[in-house]
Amino acid sequence: MAERPHPPEVDRAAASRRAVAARRARAALKKDVATRVISPQELLRRALADPDSAAGAMRVTDFLTAIPAIGENKRDRILQDLDISPVKKLGGLGSRQRLALQSFLDARLPEPQPRAGRSRLLVLAGPTAVGKGTVAAHIRAHHPEIMLSVSATTRAPRPGEVDGQHYYFVDDAEFDRLIADGELLEWATVHNKHRYGTPRGPIEAALAEGRTVLLEIDLQGARQVRAAAPDATLVFLLPPSWDELVDRLVGRGTEDAEERARRLRTARVELASQNEFDFRVVNDTVEQAADEIAALAH
Ligand SMILES: Nc1ncnc2c1ncn2[C@@H]1O[C@H](COP(=O)(O)OP(=O)(O)OP(=O)(O)O)[C@@H](O)[C@H]1O
Numbered sequence: 001m002a003e004r005p006h007p008p009e010v011d012r013a014a015a016s017r018r019a020v021a022a023r024r025a026r027a028a029l030k031k032d033v034a035t036r037v038i039s040p041q042e043l044l045r046r047a048l049a050d051p052d053s054a055a056g057a058m059r060v061t062d063f064l065t066a067i068p069a070i071g072e073n074k075r076d077r078i079l080q081d082l083d084i085s086p087v088k089k090l091g092g093l094g095s096r097q098r099l100a101l102q103s104f105l106d107a108r109l110p111e112p113q114p115r116a117g118r119s120r121l122l123v124l125a126g127p128t129a130v131g132k133g134t135v136a137a138h139i140r141a142h143h144p145e146i147m148l149s150v151s152a153t154t155r156a157p158r159p160g161e162v163d164g165q166h167y168y169f170v171d172d173a174e175f176d177r178l179i180a181d182g183e184l185l186e187w188a189t190v191h192n193k194h195r196y197g198t199p200r201g202p203i204e205a206a207l208a209e210g211r212t213v214l215l216e217i218d219l220q221g222a223r224q225v226r227a228a229a230p231d232a233t234l235v236f237l238l239p240p241s242w243d244e245l246v247d248r249l250v251g252r253g254t255e256d257a258e259e260r261a262r263r264l265r266t267a268r269v270e271l272a273s274q275n276e277f278d279f280r281v282v283n284d285t286v287e288q289a290a291d292e293i294a295a296l297a298h
């Protein structure tokens with residue numbers, strides 16, 4: 001039997017829902033570029049791979065102003081220089097325009113290249129709630145050849161956290177002593193609140209035995225390790241999107257609204273520093289992210 005056509009108002013309602021969803025998807029992508037969760041190059045790659053996707057449907061004007069430090073005046077000058085019409089969508093760029101835009105991005109925002117001569121000291125950093133602890137725990141469970149460093153911290157244990165396994169929970173006086181005695185490879189006050197530090201002894205012993213060591217620490221600590229051990233391998237863990245990062249932080253349910261806001265402010269700063277790292281890994285699924293990181297140890 002022939003299908004009865006929908007009344008026009010049903011089609012219009014469906015089309016309007018699709019348009020709203022598409023607008024939301026484009027707005028989410030703009031946020032991802034603005035917060036540096038994805039690079040402009042990555043967004044352009046997605047647009048060119050699938051012109052019908054949300055990335056492909058994004059206007060070049062929106063794309064350029066999503067990039068931090070590009071305002072409307074600069075955007076218009078760039079489009080003029082590249083000879084691209086402001087009404088163009090990313091997925092509709094011609095081959096000459098694609099190349100021009102790609103070269104502009106590569107010159108202005110170069111993506112990091114891994115350095116040669118890396119050591120077995122692996123540092124994992126990334127914004128709050130991206131899943132560093134979860135991925136590190138998966139590595140501990142499935143890659144016993146990698147030793148996971150246990151940090152000292154002045155913060156109180158969360159329910160279920162075990163002293164000596166998740167952290168060494170110490171008071172301020174003991175943390176001062178660890179610093180004074182040079183027992184920490186690095187330390188930092190994280191999220192402007194508590195102090196965290198990496199005990200030096202167990203790491204040096206494990207490296208001397210030829211083992212790989214993984215530190216799950218914040219950006220300030222990663223920078224200190226880079227200064228102390230320039231051949232360390234620095235890995236930055238990225239969320240699949242900014243909205244997913246916020247969902248993970250809220251979903252974890254371990255911070256109140258004020259603390260979440262504080263952590264998200266730090267997250268923006270940390271995301272902006274990702275090019276200091278040797279590798280960037282997206283934590284889409286825990287298994288895949290953990291395997292990618294473990295593979296960097298060899
Ligand atoms: N790949 C993933 N997919 C979905 N949820 C995830 C994934 N990885 C981690 N999570 C969840 O996200 C939340 C945050 O993870 P986790 O506590 O490991 O983050 P973190 O980076 O160590 O955070 P912080 O720096 O604030 O300590 C947890 O609820 C965890 O279960």
Ligand SMILES: Nc1nc2c(ncn2[C@@H]2O[C@H](COP(=O)(O)O)[C@@H](O)[C@H]2O)c(=O)[nH]1
Pocket residue numbers: 125126127128132151152155186187188190196197198216217218219220221222
């Ligand atoms: N610089 C260091 N940062 C560390 C260390 N151990 C953990 N961390 C980071 O602290 C925050 C918050 O951790 P949470 O357990 O309170 O949620 C997180 O980003 C960790 O990576 C360390 O030894 N040094």
